[in-house]
Amino acid sequence: MPTTRASFRSGAVIVSKDEELTRSAMILQGMAARSYPIVGKPDHHVITAIHIAGDFLDLKGFALGHLRYRVISMGPTSVEFVAHDELKKVIEDFPDLAHLLWQTTATDAAIHEQWLVAAASLRSTAHLAHLICELYTRQNRIGAAQGGRLTLPILQRELAEILGYSPIHINRAVRDLRDRELVRWLGAEVEILDWDELSKLARFDPQYLNENNL
Amino acid sequence: MPTTRASFRSGAVIVSKDEELTRSAMILQGMAARSYPIVGKPDHHVITAIHIAGDFLDLKGFALGHLRYRVISMGPTSVEFVAHDELKKVIEDFPDLAHLLWQTTATDAAIHEQWLVAAASLRSTAHLAHLICELYTRQNRIGAAQGGRLTLPILQRELAEILGYSPIHINRAVRDLRDRELVRWLGAEVEILDWDELSKLARFDPQYLNENNL
DNA sequence: CGGCACTTTGAGAGTGGTCAAACGTCGTGG
DNA sequence: CCACGACGTTTGACCACTCTCAAAGTGCCG
Helix, strand or coil: CCEEEEEECCCCEEECCCCCCCEEEEEEEEEEEEEEEECCEEEEEEEEEEECCCCECCHHHHHHCCCCCEEEEEEEEEEEEEEHHHHHHHHHHCHHHHHHHHHHHHHHHHHHHHHHHHHHHCCHHHHHHHHHHHHHHHHHHCCCCECCEEECCCCHHHHHHHHCCCHHHHHHHHHHHHHCCCEEEECCEEEECCHHHHHHHCCCCHHHCCCCCC | CCEEEEEECCCCEEECCCCCCCEEEEEEEEEEEEEEEECCEEEEEEEEEEECCCCECCHHHHHHCCCCCEEEEEEEEEEEEEEHHHHHHHHHHCHHHHHHHHHHHHHHHHHHHHHHHHHHHCCHHHHHHHHHHHHHHHHHHCCCCECCEEECCCCHHHHHHHHCCCHHHHHHHHHHHHHCCCEEEECCEEEECCHHHHHHHCCCCHHHCCCCCC
16 A cells, blocks of 8 residues: 655654544654634634554544644654545455554544543642553553653644643642652653552543454 | 334434444434444443434444444434445445445544534533534524524533533533524524624534535 | 412632633654 | 843742532422
């Protein structure tokens, strides 16, 4: 299957909102964020998904034919593009692949639902803890995180856009986790000092990150 | 395709959390809610999706093989079940159907993302207004709502579980919308008195409810 | 008529937002 | 080597929003 590779630096736009949807992408290295603009407020965005290596970036674009969001590179990334025409051909030849991609979309949706549950039932500190637990679990599964350390090349402003708080309040949640000696911040990395306490605080249950995606 | 029909009364469990996933369901009449339990707190749930006539209830169960939520009947409903084995056969014969079901899952996910955006960017009154705008648009599209009236057979406690507030605060948001003369509550129906103001308050953009889902 | 469930209201407490300023840290240029 | 600016982080003060607990009001049904 013919593909195109590209690298992006931190903050670069990997998929723009209004671009023609002729291809989809998969992350090879690094992380990316799905970012929705807020209509009445320019310069204000909401991030609804975090992608790590192995994730498809805009499968929904392939299924639906349009995209309402941008995908931003978090830290440096390398990405592989596949033309939709090629993908269509391959799916016709291998119907199981279609089911696999469908599963990927469904897993994506399961994460969105879990984020909705977290937003409705957790307070800022626990909510932040939940995000850290999820990202560690996902990174650990693909071998990108071990020994309690995960990559988080992200500004506190972006954490605020993910969790729906102000940057200032995110700062307090970060400090709260630090003061409780649950995590330690090391630049673009986070070290989890007490997984049991952290996941208990976040009421984290990894079941929603089901195993069989890809 | 052999199917089974069933009717449910208000509050009945249509799909339970731990039941064996041998079939999927489609709503023929009425509305249903997808409800997640909160782990540490019994009797506390979060509703992450509302289904109306024509929607599939648990396609994700078909794609992923497990379900982490229940589906509750909101008001009386009538539902059609299809065995997964049958669905598999039909999909093999008509690959376009698989694509259609995938699209349905993707549209579902788009609604979840919009709910995340709304939760992060709207306050209680505007957030409630957004839900009303969405449900009216969806019901209107299938001919179930006209003349500014939509069906909402739902308790304020359940509105709270959808939007992530306490029932008491929902009550104040309802009163707020009423005091501004934007909507009127008529039992299980809501009449929209000023669509322009309501959708402006909610920053509602129906684009995410894309047309081509079934 | 009572009981029950839901809605409405009030008061106090806690959580989160906004504004403003101070504090690193890290390049760049003098 | 230091000065400077840009940018992100941290802190404080005050205000707005939402939660909790409690109690009263309303409608429905037995």
